[in-house]
Amino acid sequence: xxxxxxxxxxxxxxxxxxxxxxxxxxxxxxxxxxxxxxxxxxxxxxxxxxxxxxxxxxxxxxxxxxxxxxxxxxxxxxxxxxxxxxxxxxxxxxxxxxxxxxxxxxxxxxxxxxxxxxxxxxxxxxxxxxxxxxxxxxxxxxxxxxxxxxxxxxxxxxxxxxxxxx
Amino acid sequence: xxxxxxxxxxxxxxxxxxxxxxxxxxxxxxxxxxxxxxxxxxxxxxxxxxxxxxxxxxxxxxxxxxxxxxxxxxxxxxxxxxxxxxxxxxxxxxxxxxxxxxxxxxxxxxxxxxxxxxxxxxxxxxxxxxxxxxxxxxxxxxxxxxxxxxxxxxxxxxxxxxxxxxxxxxxxxxxxxxxxxxxxxxxxxxxxxxxxxxxxxxxxxxxxxxxxxxxxxxxxxxxxxxxxxxxxxxxxxxxxxxxxxxxxxxxxxxxxxxxxxxxxxxxxxxxxxxxxxxxxxxxxxxxxxxxxxxxxxxxxxxxxxxxxxxxxxxxxxxxxxxxxxxxxxxxxxxxxxxxxxxxxxxxxxxxxxxxxxxxxxxxxxxxxxxxxxxxxxxxxxxxxxxxxxxxxxxxxxxxxxxxxxxxxxxxxxxxxxxxxxxxxxxxxxxxxxxxxxxxxxxxxxxxxxxxxxxxxxxxxxxxxxxxxxxxxxxxxxxxxxxxxxxxxxxxxxxxxxxxxxxxxxxxxxxxxxxxxxxxxxxxxxxxxxxxxxxxxxxxxxxxxxxxxxxxxxxxxxxxxxxxxxxxxxxxxxxxxxxxxxxxxxxxxxxxxxxxx
Numbered sequence: 001x002x003x004x005x006x007x008x009x010x011x012x013x014x015x016x017x018x019x020x021x022x023x024x025x026x027x028x029x030x031x032x033x034x035x036x037x038x039x040x041x042x043x044x045x046x047x048x049x050x051x052x053x054x055x056x057x058x059x060x061x062x063x064x065x066x067x068x069x070x071x072x073x074x075x076x077x078x079x080x081x082x083x084x085x086x087x088x089x090x091x092x093x094x095x096x097x098x099x100x101x102x103x104x105x106x107x108x109x110x111x112x113x114x115x116x117x118x119x120x121x122x123x124x125x126x127x128x129x130x131x132x133x134x135x136x137x138x139x140x141x142x143x144x145x146x147x148x149x150x151x152x153x154x155x156x157x158x159x160x161x162x163x164x165x166x
Numbered sequence: 167x168x169x170x171x172x173x174x175x176x177x178x179x180x181x182x183x184x185x186x187x188x189x190x191x192x193x194x195x196x197x198x199x200x201x202x203x204x205x206x207x208x209x210x211x212x213x214x215x216x217x218x219x220x221x222x223x224x225x226x227x228x229x230x231x232x233x234x235x236x237x238x239x240x241x242x243x244x245x246x247x248x249x250x251x252x253x254x255x256x257x258x259x260x261x262x263x264x265x266x267x268x269x270x271x272x273x274x275x276x277x278x279x280x281x282x283x284x285x286x287x288x289x290x291x292x293x294x295x296x297x298x299x300x301x302x303x304x305x306x307x308x309x310x311x312x313x314x315x316x317x318x319x320x321x322x323x324x325x326x327x328x329x330x331x332x333x334x335x336x337x338x339x340x341x342x343x344x345x346x347x348x349x350x351x352x353x354x355x356x357x358x359x360x361x362x363x364x365x366x367x368x369x370x371x372x373x374x375x376x377x378x379x380x381x382x383x384x385x386x387x388x389x390x391x392x393x394x395x396x397x398x399x400x401x402x403x404x405x406x407x408x409x410x411x412x413x414x415x416x417x418x419x420x421x422x423x424x425x426x427x428x429x430x431x432x433x434x435x436x437x438x439x440x441x442x443x444x445x446x447x448x449x450x451x452x453x454x455x456x457x458x459x460x461x462x463x464x465x466x467x468x469x470x471x472x473x474x475x476x477x478x479x480x481x482x483x484x485x486x487x488x489x490x491x492x493x494x495x496x497x498x499x500x501x502x503x504x505x506x507x508x509x510x511x512x513x514x515x516x517x518x519x520x521x522x523x524x525x526x527x528x529x530x531x532x533x534x535x536x537x538x539x540x541x542x543x544x545x546x547x548x549x550x551x552x553x554x555x556x557x558x559x560x561x562x563x564x565x566x567x568x569x570x571x572x573x574x575x576x577x578x579x580x581x582x583x584x585x586x587x588x589x590x591x592x593x594x595x596x597x598x599x600x601x602x603x604x605x606x607x608x609x610x611x612x613x614x615x616x617x618x619x620x621x622x623x624x625x626x627x628x629x630x631x632x633x634x635x636x637x638x639x640x641x642x643x644x645x646x647x648x649x650x651x652x653x654x655x656x657x658x659x660x661x662x663x664x665x666x667x668x669x670x671x672x673x674x675x676x677x678x679x680x681x682x683x684x685x686x687x688x689x690x691x692x693x694x695x696x697x698x699x700x701x702x703x704x705x706x707x708x709x710x711x712x713x714x715x716x717x718x719x720x721x722x723x724x725x726x727x728x729x730x731x732x733x734x735x736x737x738x739x740x741x742x743x744x745x746x747x748x749x750x751x752x753x754x755x756x757x758x759x760x761x762x
Binding site: 021025028029032033034035037048049051052053055056058059 | 326327367368370524529531532533557558559560561562563618620621
């Protein structure tokens with residue numbers, strides 16, 4: 001079953017997170033196994049499966065990257081999997097290399113913090129670009145930017161790792 | 167006229183109209199039973215007026231069994247045939263504990279404690295008690311949860327639900343009715359510390375994260391006072407007999423209790439006296455309290471929250487009565503913690519409220535997370551994580567695995583629990599074998615393994631070979647397990663060793679990759695021997711040996727370099743094979759034409 005259908009929520013990239021959470025809670029209220037205590041085993045098993053699916057749907061939709069990946073998957077486009085149907089553009093590769101170099105060459109925590117801040121701004125813009133691309137069903141642009149969002153988040157992880165070693 | 171009611175098999179038609187459902191806090195040192203009605207919730211006292219039943223069981227040589235204070239008294243006199251703190255061993259389903267000439271399992275011992283609580287409740291309520299909500303620590307693993315359920319069954323109790331202790335504490339404060347937002351549950355007992363973050367919204371309880379220290383508690387405070395006392399009175403510890411140490415610790419505990427009310431306590435031992443001010447006491451125990459606060463910090467990090475997000479703090483466990491604990495927790499979170507419900511009884515009361523809700527209908531919903539990551543062993547002893555720690559449950563997740571060798575028809579599946587990269591550093595939950603995989607070339611067969619964790623935190627694993635749909639489902643009943651202390655250590659070790667783990671993982675991957683390449687290449691060389699020149703074959707064979715040697719060592723770059731060299735040497739052979747394969751498929755065309 002579609003993640004959005006499981007949560008009874010209209011499919012979109014821009015989501016009101018509070019509304020999404022409320023929808024998640026409402027779905028769990030209906031299907032959580034506790035609601036089926038004393039019911040026949042078949043019904044309990046179905047509830048367990050449904051409740052687990054609802055959890056998975058919520059986990060996939062509550063963060064921008066998996067949400068964008070899922071919306072693309074619904075269009076038959078794989079991003080961020082082993083069998084990606086999208087390749088990074090040369091520009092994106094250059095940009096990513098630049099981030100990697102800057103992280104590796106940063107001399108202190110302050111420089112890393114600055115990099116992280118800069119990436120945060122890029123991140124916010126990236127999410128905006130994905131949102132627009134989704135709105136206008138520009139799937140190629142959305143796929144490319146989703147790939148980029150993944151790289152931004154990885155770079156931020158790398159900063160965290162580096163900060164631990166300083 | 168309705169003579170007989172017929173129900174679907176397995177359907178519980180709310181039996182025993184008169185029977186009560188209780189809440190039970192099955193604790194390490196004490197256990198408590200409580201019952202709730204529409205208007206109240208209260209703990210049940212035994213005939214001696216005690217609400218707390220020591221979790222101690224005495225097995226008399228004549229076959230009789232005593233539970234609670236009488237057994238505890240025997241324990242303190244150093245008698246044999248007494249078992250205490252069995253909760254710490256609940257994960258070891260098959261271990262035999264010695265009680266005199268008898269051998270009992272942790273499940274049996276726990277069942278005796280539960281029977282005692284059931285008897286007390288039935289005596290107090292004047293009716294049968296058949297159903298219970300039982301609390302478990304949030305970090306209890308699959309084995310310990312399953313064992314707790316087994317113990318209840320043995321005691322004649324149907325478990326309506328296992329709930330986490332912190333969740334029960336929040337329920338006891340009625341936070342389900344009034345509160346919205348994130349609450350911290352600070353649970354400092356005698357020997358263990360647990361910290362959980364719950365999110366409450368309109369009757370939904372969501373455990374966001376749990377963290378803890380299974381070797382931190384009020385006992386540490388007693389030890390600290392006792393050590394201080396020794397120096398103060400001028401005794402050397404090594405001159406004391408163990409009995410004297412016991413007496414000193416008892417005096418220390420009494421002083422600790424006095425200091426929850428007064429600003430100083432006088433301790434007299436062997437004719438000598440010393441006065442302990444609360445300030446001096448605070449200084450003694452400060453490091454332990456600090457330690458608990460760093461665990462709180464960890465739980466916040468895990469949940470990606472900061473202190474300002476926490477709307478309230480609930481105090482659980484007798485040690486939270488210590489003033490410094492209260493003050494420090496208040497300062498850390500920037501707000502006074504809730505402590506009006508007796509911290510020894512608060513968990514049982516919450517469980518009773520939940521039992522009442524589940525039998526009488528309630529709008530509450532408890533959403534939990536799983537405490538440790540679950541995974542499978544893959545080649546080279548690596549752990550492939552399938553369900554991350556702190557994922558909401560119920561949950562199911564699948565992973566596909568493929569065969570390693572041509573014609574391989576079986577596969578060992580090893581289920582593990584823990585955070586580390588290497589299987590041997592994690593805990594083994596179960597092993598099972600999947601057979602009947604159709605003989606296919608390496609990498610073609612696809613085996614899908616699905617993990618399901620139910621709402622009580624119990625795990626089921628199933629595996630399916632996708633080309634044949636052969637399915638095997640097993641209930642994971644682990645034969646051995648991990649003490650909470652070990653689990654604690656594993657969590658800490660996983661953070662400390664994260665870097666070492668990655669290096670080791672890369673090494674193992676390099677070795678596995680090398681072995682895979684060798685196996686594949688040798689199989690191809692056998693198949694298409696006529697495509698190989700003798701000199702070429704001996705060069706490749708030599709390089710295989712070099713690579714095998716490299717893989718024995720620990721230099722990953724060296725292995726990679728030799729693997730690369732092998733690939734270079736075998737390249738012409740591989741191209742000839744491909745040409746021939748394509749040639750067979752497309753007779754009459756050259757490779758150039760079919761390539762795009």
